[in-house]
Amino acid sequence: MHIPDGFLSAPVAAAGYAASAAVLALAVKRSGQTLEERQVPLLGVTTAFVFAAQMLNFPVAMGTSGHFLGAVLAAVLLGPLNGCLVFAAVLTLQCLLFADGGLTALGANFFNMGVVGGVGGYALFRLATALLPRSRRGFLFAAALASWISVVASASACAVELALSGTVPLGLVLPAMGMVHAIIGIGEAVITVATLSVILAARPDVVGEWRGPSPVLLVGETSS
Amino acid sequence: MTARNRASVPALDPRAKIVAMVAALILCVSTPAQRYTTFAAYFAVLVAAFALSGVSARVLARRLLAVLPMMLLCAAFIPFLHHDTVGGGYSLSFGGLHLSRSGLLVLWNIAIKASLGVALVTLLNETTPFPLLLRGLEQLRCPRLGILLLGFCHRFLFVLRDEALRMKRAADARGFQGRWLWHAPVVGRMIGALFLRGYERGERVYLAMASRGFNGGMPAAETPPALAPADRVFLGGALAVFLVLRIALP
Structure with missing residues (x-):
């Protein structure tokens, strides 16, 4: 889903950068109030985690595989704005270190995955948790739903941008991308749920959105 | 990621390399697809740059492969794109599918620009250790x-x-x-x-x-030194070459 250089027309690429810059400026400004710069090391490790998690491919059907996106996972763990910062860093590193995703398309790529996938998925997650019973099961179901939709929505945004650039015809590519990613999204949802339930079992205190019971602190463990 | 070579390019100031890369990338990507001579010239310049800097072509090939799925995805839709024959072009049709000239032009456009983009980014990060790249970005006021x-x-x-x-x-x-x-x-x-x-x-x-006393800040970056003459020559030369190719060639 990483768009390379040259796939987007200049106006679409510029619009992607403008939208991304606006969201990131908001995220940096808001995180300046809630996130102390002291937490940057932790955020850095989480960014590296998303990066490493994306390297574990999962099978989709025979032969093809998709990789984990993690936009909803990052937002549920860290909050939407920190999730945004993490995703901006992941995409920038992938672009600068491995030439994965074009530098001129970086704005659009961040918009698709960080904003549409992360912030959009998070909004849906909040809506779902408000409607569903406040239990572990409801929490995980909301995460599954949000992560499935985040993948489909990211792919659709990508398809719309490619079509606006005149690279592909919209009427065909949108259903095609949507259908492929509806399957990839199942893998995303399953992985997000499995990951969250492991973390909820071991360290529920680090799941920012979890409002359930906290773990019993072991003697000698710091509580901050 | 460490620079794997000790040729002359790694010795350049990262700022000069970053600005040159970004400028060259924007010029390449904004070039209209029909200007084949210009693209051939970009290609020649990049081949020379790879040879001079000693960056291995294997790294580049591996990264180009990573772009392939996206390219194939778009290529799959080319037959459905633009049922026309622009400028005395041709239209091969088989079973209702058309291979039109403008469709092929779209494919060429994304293939060449994606490759040039990957090559430019590879050139930068293979000749610049990442910490130096970050320091360059910081000095450029990111x-x-x-x-x-x-x-x-x-x-x-x-x-x-x-x-x-x-x-x-x-x-x-x-x-x-x-x-x-x-x-x-x-x-x-x-x-x-x-x-x-x-x-x-x-x-x-x-x-x-x-x-150990960390309170959020890193030691303040010292005032960045002015670019050395060699860096100026490199930056000026790179900008001039790409600008001339972009504007002057047919």
């Missing part, structure tokens, strides 16, 4: 929070990647095949364990840094 975040992430990236690969190897050794969608929960549990290990490592690192 936001400090972003630079700080990228720096920390880069430090842990390879640690966590190795952790992930060890888990993968352990799963492989136990006969995990991962061929079907219902194997995905196993990957999910691996990712959960990866997160916990990474997070707890992050906490330990933060506590270690805090106990």
